Amino acid sequence: xxxxxxxxxxxxxxxxxxxxxxxxxxxxxxxxxxxxxxxxxxxxxxxxxxxxxxxxxxxxxxxxxxxxxxxxxxxxxxxxxxxxxxxxxxxxxxxxxxxxxxxxxxxxxxxxxxxxxxxxxxxxxxxxxxxxxxxxxxxxxxxxxxxxxxxxxxxxxxxxxxxxxxxxxxxxxxxxxxxxxxxxxxxxxxxxxxxxxxxxxxxxxxxxxxxxxxxxxxxxxxxxxxxxxxxxxxxxxxxxxxxxxxxxxxxxxxxxxxxxxxxxxxxxxxxxxxxxxxxxxxxxxxxxxxxxxxxxxxxxxxxxxxxxxxxxxxxxxxxxxxxxxxxxxxxxxxxxxxxxxxxxxxxxxxxxxxxxx
Amino acid sequence: xxxxxxxxxxxxxxxxxxxxxxxxxxxxxxxxxxxxxxxxxxxxxxxxxxxxxxxxxxxxxxxxxxxxxxxxxxxxxxxxxxxxxxxxxxxxxxxxxxxxxxxxxxxxxxxxxxxxxxxxxxxxxxxxxxxxxxxxxxxxxxxxxxxxxxxxxxxxxxxxxxxxxxxxxxxxxxxxxxxxxxxxxxxxxxxxxxxxxxxxxxxxxxxxxxxxxxxxxxxxxxxxxxxxxxxxxxxxxxxxxxxxxxxxxxxxxxxxxxxxxxxxxxxxxxx
Amino acid sequence: xxxxxxxxxxxxxxxxxxxxxxxxxxxxxxxxxxxxxxxxxxxxxxxxxxxxxxxxxxxxxxxxxxxxxxxxxxxxxxxxxxxxxxxxxxxxxxxxxxxxxxxxxxxxxxxxxxxxxxxxxxxxxxxxxxxxxxxxxxxxxxxxxxxxxxxxxxxxxxxxxxxxxxxxxxxxxxxxxxxxxxxxxxxxxxxxxxxxxxxxxxxxxxxxxxxxxxxxxxxxxxxxxxxxxxxxxxxxxxxxxxxxxxxxxxxxxxxxxxxxxxxxxxxxxxxxxxxxxxxxxxxx
Ligand SMILES: Nc1ncnc2c1ncn2[C@@H]1O[C@H](COP(=O)(O)OP(=O)(O)OP(=O)(O)O)[C@@H](O)[C@H]1O
Ligand SMILES: [Mg+2]
Numbered sequence: 001x002x003x004x005x006x007x008x009x010x011x012x013x014x015x016x017x018x019x020x021x022x023x024x025x026x027x028x029x030x031x032x033x034x035x036x037x038x039x040x041x042x043x044x045x046x047x048x049x050x051x052x053x054x055x056x057x058x059x060x061x062x063x064x065x066x067x068x069x070x071x072x073x074x075x076x077x078x079x080x081x082x083x084x085x086x087x088x089x090x091x092x093x094x095x096x097x098x099x100x101x102x103x104x105x106x107x108x109x110x111x112x113x114x115x116x117x118x119x120x121x122x123x124x125x126x127x128x129x130x131x132x133x134x135x136x137x138x139x140x141x142x143x144x145x146x147x148x149x150x151x152x153x154x155x156x157x158x159x160x161x162x163x164x165x166x167x168x169x170x171x172x173x174x175x176x177x178x179x180x181x182x183x184x185x186x187x188x189x190x191x192x193x194x195x196x197x198x199x200x201x202x203x204x205x206x207x208x209x210x211x212x213x214x215x216x217x218x219x220x221x222x223x224x225x226x227x228x229x230x231x232x233x234x235x236x237x238x239x240x241x242x243x244x245x246x247x248x249x250x251x252x253x254x255x256x257x258x259x260x261x262x263x264x265x266x267x268x269x270x271x272x273x274x275x276x277x278x279x280x281x282x283x284x285x286x287x288x289x290x291x292x293x294x295x296x297x298x299x300x301x302x303x304x305x306x307x308x309x310x311x312x313x314x315x316x317x318x319x320x321x322x323x324x325x326x327x328x329x330x331x332x333x334x335x336x337x338x339x340x341x342x343x344x345x346x347x348x349x350x351x352x353x354x355x356x357x
Numbered sequence: 358x359x360x361x362x363x364x365x366x367x368x369x370x371x372x373x374x375x376x377x378x379x380x381x382x383x384x385x386x387x388x389x390x391x392x393x394x395x396x397x398x399x400x401x402x403x404x405x406x407x408x409x410x411x412x413x414x415x416x417x418x419x420x421x422x423x424x425x426x427x428x429x430x431x432x433x434x435x436x437x438x439x440x441x442x443x444x445x446x447x448x449x450x451x452x453x454x455x456x457x458x459x460x461x462x463x464x465x466x467x468x469x470x471x472x473x474x475x476x477x478x479x480x481x482x483x484x485x486x487x488x489x490x491x492x493x494x495x496x497x498x499x500x501x502x503x504x505x506x507x508x509x510x511x512x513x514x515x516x517x518x519x520x521x522x523x524x525x526x527x528x529x530x531x532x533x534x535x536x537x538x539x540x541x542x543x544x545x546x547x548x549x550x551x552x553x554x555x556x557x558x559x560x561x562x563x564x565x566x567x568x569x570x571x572x573x574x575x576x577x578x579x580x581x582x583x584x585x586x587x588x589x590x591x592x593x594x595x596x597x598x599x600x601x602x603x604x605x606x607x608x609x610x611x612x613x614x615x616x617x618x619x620x621x622x623x624x625x626x627x628x
Numbered sequence: 629x630x631x632x633x634x635x636x637x638x639x640x641x642x643x644x645x646x647x648x649x650x651x652x653x654x655x656x657x658x659x660x661x662x663x664x665x666x667x668x669x670x671x672x673x674x675x676x677x678x679x680x681x682x683x684x685x686x687x688x689x690x691x692x693x694x695x696x697x698x699x700x701x702x703x704x705x706x707x708x709x710x711x712x713x714x715x716x717x718x719x720x721x722x723x724x725x726x727x728x729x730x731x732x733x734x735x736x737x738x739x740x741x742x743x744x745x746x747x748x749x750x751x752x753x754x755x756x757x758x759x760x761x762x763x764x765x766x767x768x769x770x771x772x773x774x775x776x777x778x779x780x781x782x783x784x785x786x787x788x789x790x791x792x793x794x795x796x797x798x799x800x801x802x803x804x805x806x807x808x809x810x811x812x813x814x815x816x817x818x819x820x821x822x823x824x825x826x827x828x829x830x831x832x833x834x835x836x837x838x839x840x841x842x843x844x845x846x847x848x849x850x851x852x853x854x855x856x857x858x859x860x861x862x863x864x865x866x867x868x869x870x871x872x873x874x875x876x877x878x879x880x881x882x883x884x885x886x887x888x889x890x891x892x893x894x895x896x897x898x899x900x901x902x903x904x905x906x907x908x909x910x911x912x
Contacts, residue, residue, distance in 0.1 A: 050531055072530040073539075079531035085524040089546045098542070099532030150532060369822050370723075376716040381735050383713070384793065387750035388742070390760065394753055402753055404760040444646045451642035459640075467646065470654055474851025474895065476868040477888045480875065481657025484664070504653040507646060558741075565743035568853050568868075572875075581745050588745075588858060592752060600746040611741045612734065 002027050002064070003154045003186030004049055009058035011044050018044040020210035021058070026154060029184040031177070035197040036207035037233065042190045045207075046158050049188060051075050063153045073102070078147030078185075080157040084139045086131035092118070092142050093127035099150040117149035120179065137168045144176070148183070155180070155187045161196065173200055194234050198222060206230050224353070231274045231355055236311075238277060238322045239355075243269040251354075255319035256296065261349055272355035277325040279351030282314060285342040298322075300341045312337065314345060388604060395597035402594050413598035423599060426583035433495070433579065434563040437502045441559040442552060444503065445510025450540070452511070453518040464515070468508040475505070479569035486573055493575045501573060502563040509562065510555035517551035518544075557610045565607070665885035674881055682886035692870065696890065699867040702785065703849035709789045710796040710845045711838065718800035718837075719830075736801075740794045748858040751787045752778070755859075779861040787859045792848050796841040803837020804830070835909055843902040847895050867891055 004026040011019040019041040026032045034042045047053045048060060051072035060068050067075055087095050096117050100110045118124045121141035131139055140160060147155060160176075161169040177200045180187050191197055197204050198218045206213040206221060206229075214226045225231035231239055242253035248266030251258045253273045264271060285297065301321065302313040309325045316322060324345070337343065394402050398410030417423045448467050452460055470478060482501045486492035521544060529539035545552070567581040574582060580603065587596055665682055668675040686692045721732045739747065754760045755777040762774040777783055807830065815825045853868040867887055875884040 050527075052527055052530075071535070072527070073533050073535045075531075076533075077531055079528060081524050081528060083522070083524060085522065085528040087525060087528070087543055087547075098529065098534075102529070102533035102538065146528075146532070369826075373716055373720055377720040377732075380713050380717050380793075381732070384735055384739060384790065387747065387754055387790070391746070391750040391753060403758075403763060404753070444649065447642040448646045451639045454636050454639035455643075456637055456640075463640075463643065466650070467643075470650070472847065472895075472899075473654075473658075474847065474868070474891060476851045476853050476871060477658075477661070477892060478654070480871060480884060480888050481661050482653055483875070484660050484881065485652065485657045488660075500649060500653045503649060507649075561741045565741075565745075567743075567745060568872075572872075581743060584745050584749070585854070585858075588749065588752070592749075592756065596749055597753065600743075600749045603743055604746055607741050607743070608738060611738045614737070614741075 003030070003062065004188060005061045005064075006045070006049070007059045009045070009048060009060060010056045011041070011048060011053060012056045017210055019048070019055075022207075022210075022212055024205055024212065024215075026186045026188050028186055031180055031187045031189065031200060031202045033189045033191060033197040033201040033204045034207055035191060035194060035204050036213075038192060040207045041210040042192070042207060043158055046156050046188060046190050049154070050077050050079050050156055076150060076152045078150060078152035078155045080140075080143045080147050080155070080160045082159045082162045084131075084143040084163075086139055086142055086146075088131055090131075091127065092123065092129050092131065092134070095131065095142055096146045096149050099146060103150060113149055117145040120148065120183075121145045136164050137172060140164065140172060144179070148185070153186065155185050156190075157187065158190045159192070160189075161191075161193075169196075176200070198234075206233065208233070225274070226356060228272055228355060231272070236277050236323055236325065238275040238320070240273045240275065240320055242271050242273045244271070253320070256316050256322075258347060258352055261352065264354055274353045274355055275322060275347065275351055276353070277311070277323045278309070278327075279348060280322065280324045281346045281348065282312065282324055282326065282337070282343045284337060285344050295347060296345050298343050298345050300337055300339050300343060303337065303339055310337075314343060316345065391597055392601050392604065395594065395601040397594050397597075400594070402592065402597065413594040414602075417595050417598045417602070420595070422578075422583060423595070426578045426580045429577060430564050430580040433498050433502060434560045436495070436499055437506055437563040438556050438560045440499070441503050441506040441510055441563075442556050445507045445555060445559075446514050446552065448507065449511050449514035449518055452515055464511075467511045470504045471508040475566075475568045478504070479572040482569060483572035492573050493577055497573045498570060498579075501569050502566060505566065505569070506559035506562050509558040513551045513555040513558065514548060517548040521548060554614055557614055561607050561610060564603070661885040661888055664881050665889050667882040667885075669880050669882045672879065682883045685883060686886060686890060692887065695865050695870055696867050696887075696894075698865065699850060700894065702781065702788075702864075702866065703846050706785055706788050706792065706849045707796075707842050707845045709785065710793050711842060713789065714793055714796035714800055714841065715838075718797050718804050718834075721797075721801050722804045736794050736797045739791065744791050744854055745858070747790055748787055748855055751783070751790065751859060755783050755786070778859050779863050781860070781864055783859040784856050784864045787855045788849060788852055791852075791855060792845045795844045795848060799840040799844065800834065800837040803834045803840070807833045836906060839902045839906050843898060846898055850891060850895055 002025045004024075006022055006024040009019060009022045009024075010017070022041075022045060024032075024045070034045060036042055044053060048055050049062070051067070051070060051074075055068065058068075059066060062075055062077070087098065090098070093114055096114045097110055100113060105113070114127075115124065118127055121144050123138060123141055123145065126134065126138065131142065134142065143160070157176075161172050164172060173196060189197075189200065198221070201218055203215060204218055204221045205215050208229045214221060214230045216224075216226075221230065222234055225234060228239065231237055240253035240256065242251045242258075244250075244260060244264050244266050245252045245257075248264070249260055251260050251264065251271070251273060258273070282298075296316055296319065298314040298316040298319075300312050301315050304311045306325075308328055310328055311323060311325045314322050314324050322345075390404060394404055394406060395413060396409045396411065397403070397406035398408040398412050399406060452464050452467065455463070479501075482497070482504075483492065486497040486501075489496075491497045525543050525547070526539045529543045530536065534542060565581060566579075567585065570579050571582055571585070578586070580599070584596060584599060587593070663676065664674070666678050666680070668677055668679045668681050686696070717732065717736065721729050721736075724732070752759065756762070757774045759777070761777060762771075765771045765775065811833075812825050812829050815829055816822060820828070851868055852866070853872060856864050856866045856869060867890070871884045871887045871891075874880045874887070
């Protein structure tokens, strides 16, 4: 059974196409993330699921019931907004209770359910506070409790951590994921932050310009992007255009000769070769006596210190300029690399990925 | 704000203070003098009064003419205020939530009666009332007053809706409230200061209205009309007492408005 | 922020009661006045038709046109004084402490909400023949006869300015408040004396507020009835008084309607003029 299913959903605003035919499903208990750059139609899609926007065409079902034209208040969805949208004139408890009141749950039943929801987000002590008296993280939790208390078929979250600082965001990420797994609640999560998407989701739906670019598990999305867009958008990557040479043995990617491990057919041209920066190995030329398989040589043209990693630009001799990152292990070798140094560059098999198509 | 220090030490600033003091004196002194004179114990008006008392207040509050006109004015204002709030708020919602391309045009229509001189509006309303044979009755006063009070509600509520975070209403709807209940439980409580402002404006405007009602009445007399006719006949201390009474009511309501910050900004809704 | 729902035509239903009300109390009555202004009034009988009698009468009876121009002139004088007195207050409100601003705001807004008639009564008690000023002057022997302080233009202008000053201050304050004071600070840090800063920066930038305030006060003054009657007796005649009289005393609806339309026309002209000026200035 799928909790949410969108079939060829289209949304147009006059001339503007916000969502151009989307197929998407959230299975029961699954955490699905909509990931994509700003303006790609994530919010629009989510709001169609919530019922605030009526699709131009297509069908939408929640819990296997067709909900395409049903108004929001008749859908049981829990919605969490980026700005929390807590009712400023009600206490935390009243905020959480509101949904139960609207669904005509008996007064006697409401108390325990509100309590339960507040305990779930560890806010049982703050029930009598007003929203303005809470920190950002606490407000976020109230919003979550308020959405969960009505026991929704699906939980919808639109960039819920956008307003939090980095540390709190990382913390809330873990908390939300744990909560979601505990309650086994189907969740549709919107973000443009790939770390968030990769770390939390069962499945990720990458969107671009109103269309689905790729659907898959985080590992699939990261390691086996199906389109140039996904490869570009997820992580840092070098994408080179190459052609197969030497009777199918090597690939010439903008001057960089790589072994054809993917066994692309001989004679193919215009293939996209992705090189993940963190997989490339670089060492100072001549520093390692054992460097027998140093495939190519290059020169460091820029170096950016990012704390846990160091990012270099390496100009390959007679080849392209590559971004290479190295974990900051504190090794002297790494520290000694500076702009202008000659380096040996080697590409393990895992570093090279040929995009399909 | 920061220009304060920079003006502070200069001669022109002192000059400015002088002028402003005079203007404020010009604005407020007559009213203060009026209040003082209303407490005269004499049978004529003079300043300062030779002796003080509440004689004229007693007279006003026991005179049938004054009481009748006060009660007529209060009744009209009491009927007009809630109606004006309901209609004006509905209109403000329609402008805020309706199609954006129609908004400016419709808003102009909604506040049009405000820019029309009341003398012209009164003349037209009088003609209409005669035509329908409802002049000199509530049926004429109430719609007439509504026409001049509704624009104030539309403006006050509209300003506050503009800054209202609509996701709050959406949150309520996602929790199972239909549009009406979402507005009822969430939007209206939050824009309450604007509603209060609109209500106070409506009440005062209706209570003070003269020229339109003057056209519409023949025998009935609202307070301003009673004051006017008394004034045309003779200036007695009772007129000062009545004036002070109305002044007290409106000053109280005005102070409430300003203290709630609703006159300068209809937007500080969420503290 | 999250207003990207479709255009909601359904919400327009909420306008229905107000629109119906306005049709009955505003649109139809104005149209009726328009129709009536072309009617003929003879021997107390009104004949609907398309006659120019009333408009011809306005221009040829020798008195109506004079009173119309007198109304315009008085309105202009009132507007002028409101501007002169209101501008310093608005300036002050902008640059004083928040507490002081509250006080000034109360002084400016409270007249808006106090009945006109009450304020006229107040002036009556001050300017009248046996008002405070004349009483005091006679007591001190400075004059033997009461000075004519009211029942003349002076009294009317004074009282109307008192009533409408607030309508000038609020738009002025709005305009001044929206001027970024760093522009002025920059100018004075470059050595411009404060009067130069005022004339070359503050004043021109507050022009929209000046135009708005003047238009508003002018419109209001054109339609004022009560104050000229109370403060002017029958010595200062204005168009609204003429309109009222011709309806209430002579039942001459067509003529009153024509005068009302003329009033509207003058106001419309003023509004167009001021928006034209504003556009011109804005383009510069
Ligand atoms: N009411 C509307 N009228 C016209 N176009 C709209 C409307 N709402 C959204 N759009 C357009 O639809 C597209 C998708 O918008 P949407 O809000 O879904 O993007 P998003 O993926 O949520 O972006 P972000 O990450 O910035 O929130 C955008 O190009 C936007 O300009
Ligand atoms: Mg969005």
